[in-house]
Amino acid sequence: MEVVRAEFITSAVESNQYPADHLPYVALVGKSNVGKSSMINTVTNRSKLAKTSGQPGKTRLVNFYRINNAFYLVDLPGYGFARVSQKEKERWGYMIETFLSSSPNLLGIIQLIDIRHNPTADDMTMLNWIEHYEMPLIILATKADKLGKTRIKPQIDKIRRKLEISLDIPIIPFSSKTGQGKEALLKALDSLLKNPPDFQGL
Ligand SMILES: Nc1nc2c(ncn2[C@@H]2O[C@H](COP(=O)(O)OP(=O)(O)OP(=O)(O)O)[C@@H](O)[C@H]2O)c(=O)[nH]1
Numbered sequence: 001m002e003v004v005r006a007e008f009i010t011s012a013v014e015s016n017q018y019p020a021d022h023l024p025y026v027a028l029v030g031k032s033n034v035g036k037s038s039m040i041n042t043v044t045n046r047s048k049l050a051k052t053s054g055q056p057g058k059t060r061l062v063n064f065y066r067i068n069n070a071f072y073l074v075d076l077p078g079y080g081f082a083r084v085s086q087k088e089k090e091r092w093g094y095m096i097e098t099f100l101s102s103s104p105n106l107l108g109i110i111q112l113i114d115i116r117h118n119p120t121a122d123d124m125t126m127l128n129w130i131e132h133y134e135m136p137l138i139i140l141a142t143k144a145d146k147l148g149k150t151r152i153k154p155q156i157d158k159i160r161r162k163l164e165i166s167l168d169i170p171i172i173p174f175s176s177k178t179g180q181g182k183e184a185l186l187k188a189l190d191s192l193l194k195n196p197p198d199f200q201g202l
């Protein structure tokens with residue numbers, strides 16, 4: 001797939017604020033600061049489409065980006081960010097849960113995990129949820145530029161072991177800095193969109 005058009009459409013809290021055109025959604029989930037918003041900029045070749053920050057907790061709403069007038073990449077607030085109030089955490093949890101439980105056109109999920117770190121308890125909770133609903137999943141191991149080339153494969157193998165996922169779920173080493181993994185991700189998105197699974201949303 002080539003991204004020829006990418007537009008920010010809207011930010012939402014409640015499901016009645018989501019876009020009304022019924023195009024499929026592919027949602028990005030992961031810890032705060034893992035690189036979700038940066039990934040959107042990288043795959044769309046638009047360095048400032050999604051707001052990013054060195055400080056975790058940048059994305060605070062559910063943001064919809066329409067790609068090629070064909071589907072949405074949905075940027076969700078990150079989980080596991082300790083330095084926000086309990087009230088804010090609950091609000092983010094509410095937005096993520098609302099999104100996941102009221103998106104009949106959710107086609108699949110991209111879960112982002114920092115290639116340098118073991119998956120967190122929150123990553124495991126999210127993965128269990130995704131597996132429970134048999135939701136199609138692509139995993140990106142982000143910030144691959146921060147590891148030497150020879151360390152990438154062993155680290156991917158380690159993450160796969162920790163996640164205990166089957167070999168047919170891809171884990172793509174990815175870097176928003178160098179563009180590594182971008183083609184593999186676009187290919188995985190293509191096959192998700194072209195061969196939508198039986199899964200019909202929740
Ligand atoms: N070296 C490197 N830095 C990255 C990469 N991706 C993201 N970053 C940096 O990591 C920081 C966080 O990136 P974001 O894209 O804002 O992360 P996020 O997951 O959207 O974070 P929240 O909105 O808080 O959930 C920024 O300083 C980015 O420049 C990458 O592939 N390589």
Ligand SMILES: [Mg+2]
Nearest residue numbers: 036037058059
């Ligand atoms: Mg973000």
